Amino acid sequence: MWEALSSNEMVSAPPRLEAFGRRTNRRAGEESALPHTKRVTLSDVAAMAGVSVTTASYILNGRSAEMRISGDAEHRVRSAAERLSYRPNRNARSLRTETTATIGMISDHVASGPYASAMVSGASAAARAGDHVLIIGETEGDPIIEAALIEEMLDRRVDGIVYVTLATTQVAVPAQLRETRTVLLNCVDVEGTLPGVVPDEYRGGRTAAAALLAAGRSERVFLVGEEAAPEVIAERERLRGITDELASAGTALAGTISCRWSVTDAYAAMMSFLDSGGSASAVVCLNDRIAMGAYEAFAEHGLVVPGDVSAVAFDGSELATWLRPALTSVAIPYAELGSVAVEMLLDGTGGVRRLPMPLLAGASV
Amino acid sequence: MWEALSSNEMVSAPPRLEAFGRRTNRRAGEESALPHTKRVTLSDVAAMAGVSVTTASYILNGRSAEMRISGDAEHRVRSAAERLSYRPNRNARSLRTETTATIGMISDHVASGPYASAMVSGASAAARAGDHVLIIGETEGDPIIEAALIEEMLDRRVDGIVYVTLATTQVAVPAQLRETRTVLLNCVDVEGTLPGVVPDEYRGGRTAAAALLAAGRSERVFLVGEEAAPEVIAERERLRGITDELASAGTALAGTISCRWSVTDAYAAMMSFLDSGGSASAVVCLNDRIAMGAYEAFAEHGLVVPGDVSAVAFDGSELATWLRPALTSVAIPYAELGSVAVEMLLDGTGGVRRLPMPLLAGASV
DNA sequence: AGTCACTGCTGAAACGAATCAGCAGGAACA
DNA sequence: TGTTCCTGCTGATTCGTTTCAGCAGTGACT
Numbered sequence A, B: 001m002w003e004a005l006s007s008n009e010m011v012s013a014p015p016r017l018e019a020f021g022r023r024t025n026r027r028a029g030e031e032s033a034l035p036h037t038k039r040v041t042l043s044d045v046a047a048m049a050g051v052s053v054t055t056a057s058y059i060l061n062g063r064s065a066e067m068r069i070s071g072d073a074e075h076r077v078r079s080a081a082e083r084l085s086y087r088p089n090r091n092a093r094s095l096r097t098e099t100t101a102t103i104g105m106i107s108d109h110v111a112s113g114p115y116a117s118a119m120v121s122g123a124s125a126a127a128r129a130g131d132h133v134l135i136i137g138e139t140e141g142d143p144i145i146e147a148a149l150i151e152e153m154l155d156r157r158v159d160g161i162v163y164v165t166l167a168t169t170q171v172a173v174p175a176q177l178r179e180t181r182t183v184l185l186n187c188v189d190v191e192g193t194l195p196g197v198v199p200d201e202y203r204g205g206r207t208a209a210a211a212l213l214a215a216g217r218s219e220r221v222f223l224v225g226e227e228a229a230p231e232v233i234a235e236r237e238r239l240r241g242i243t244d245e246l247a248s249a250g251t252a253l254a255g256t257i258s259c260r261w262s263v264t265d266a267y268a269a270m271m272s273f274l275d276s277g278g279s280a281s282a283v284v285c286l287n288d289r290i291a292m293g294a295y296e297a298f299a300e301h302g303l304v305v306p307g308d309v310s311a312v313a314f315d316g317s318e319l320a321t322w323l324r325p326a327l328t329s330v331a332i333p334y335a336e337l338g339s340v341a342v343e344m345l346l347d348g349t350g351g352v353r354r355l356p357m358p359l360l361a362g363a364s365v
Numbered sequence C: 001a002g003t004c005a006c007t008g009c010t011g012a013a014a015c016g017a018a019t020c021a022g023c024a025g026g027a028a029c030a
Numbered sequence D: 001t002g003t004t005c006c007t008g009c010t011g012a013t014t015c016g017t018t019t020c021a022g023c024a025g026t027g028a029c030t
Helices: A017-023 A042-049 A053-060 A071-083 A090-097 A118-129 A143-155 A175-179 A201-214 A233-248 A263-275 A288-300 A318-322 A334-347 B017-023 B042-049 B053-060 B071-083 B090-097 B118-129 B143-155 B175-179 B201-214 B233-248 B263-275 B288-300 B318-322 B334-347
Strands: A102-107 A133-138 A160-171 A182-189 A196-199 A221-224 A255-257 A282-285 A310-315 A328-331 A352-355 B102-107 B133-138 B160-171 B182-189 B196-199 B221-224 B255-257 B282-285 B310-315 B328-331 B352-355
Touching (some): A042 A053, A042 A071, A118 A182, A118 B133, A160 A233, A196 A201, A196 A334, A201 A282, A201 A328, A288 A318, A288 B318, A318 B263, A334 A352, B042 B053, B042 B071, B118 B160, B118 B182, B143 B175, B160 B233, B201 B328, B221 B288, B255 B263, B334 B352
Parallel strands (some): A102 A133, A102 A160, A221 A255, A221 A282, A282 A310, A310 A328, B160 B182, B182 B196, B196 B352, B221 B255, B310 B328
């Protein structure tokens, strides 16, 4: 019914498998030690099925209807591909199509630190769901490494780049990023043009304050944490949310206990606050570690959480569940941030998305 | 002195830059919206320098001496490349050379969890140092995803794969991994053939025990943690190290307080131990979280660390420094594990390397 | 004058897929 | 008996590199 017209004198009978396995070794004496054994190519499949490479390509790319390929040919090609366990060479395909099914992820300290690495796995999962893979690179905050990594990714013709920062900040992104599709993750573009995704810190702030208000703690509420650098959005927005929520209940923060965002600093600051006669009915800690430091200071002063003093924090890390009593914390949805960023990249969605920060209820309020 | 012989009728005078910028747009009416603007290719560089593509390639690959290229031609090519800011297309190069300067990293839960993500950044840094990039994929422990990811990476012709597990285990790796160079990270091959790198858990165990002995705690020393699944190496080796070290001082473990490796479980187990009249001079906790749970139980029983009871643990996570008093912990060198794995991959080193687990001294002993 | 070696390059063929343009052969129609 | 249309394919080109094999031109030597 059909004629084999393939260039290398093949006729209908499919050659034996073993023969094929070897045929692909073109040059003699090239049995490399460890690396890739020569893999099956499309032309092997075509030859085995007795069709042209063109036809095989159309079939395997699902264009057989459009190209009016007979069911017979289709079946022969598919089973040949199966028997040879053919897998297309992505590099060759990419060269031709200018798409690589690859997403670059450039971060400052995300993968290294334990805090936000869920962004990586969220992104990785979403990439997989969209039939892409993730190339990652860490700049360690060095602009030179950053530039090199971006070049590297552009050289590999990634389909897009996710640019991610550990802290929720405003960033001036390197100009090269505008050469490809880019989505910002956990940061926003100073110029306001690039799409991105961040936690909704403002509403998170309101959530935290609302939790305290619901428990009747509206007086002597202190904020614990440091005023952050101007490019850090998180602190400013959270504070705005807290203030607004308290105001809506006719009250306000009693003050700020200033400290860096670490356990030991928070412990020290809270100790000196308490030592000097300070008294709080509730504290809003800017992250879970600060809350841990505060807990330690409370314990040392015989203060019981939540009886004597309530605490809410931000992050929703595992640490919050480890403390006794478990800490009520407004969570940063890291994994979701990562996956949404990748989805936006693949969809082509624009604008800045703000993801809700869910309240992780503990027993500290 | 030289003649321009390039195929497209170019003569010596380098054409204007702008002309080149456009020349590469072959088909008309193809100004795509966002994605890659057509990039400069090697033939653009060659044309501008008035040499053949071959010559340009040799020069830019540093083979000019070997190929006897004149300094003049070399200079012209290099400056053309510079002016056009030429960057080679990695896909095209990979297609020809069968090497991609890419390393695949397949993990079960490494990137997602906060614990071991430093392995990723260690690997990423080492990859960068070796002029490679890292493609990551998370299997979430699912063998189907795992197989798909490995295929994906082989399709992309990675130069090698780092196979990493969250827990230090013995694994039976998927057969496909043997198609490429593979290094195991934080796990060892059941068959014993694949190279890999793991923490030296046995010596880590000795280190932990030695720290207690040095402080004079040799009696009533309890192990806290659960007997792990048989494929988990960490627990068994640590225990062997602890036992041997104590034995060398003529003593032995007083017993095991069994619990899962989490804060709450450890707290509960330690509480019931203490409630039922148990008494320890020291505890060896199989990880930092267990120690945190133990701390909480000690505090509740009015026991002071290290006065009443000493504690050492394993992991060396940040948590150890957050506790009061700071926990003495035998650290898992995650970042180093990651970088060593990549280096082994690039070097071609074989065998299983065991990295020392440094003692992170706190104030708990 | 003829051979030779050397210098400084170049043409063309890969690599593995995607895709445009077209071509036999048969059926349908005038 | 042509012409046209449809079916079911295929050849050749392209993507951007690397690299093998070879080729003019020059000077040195016999």
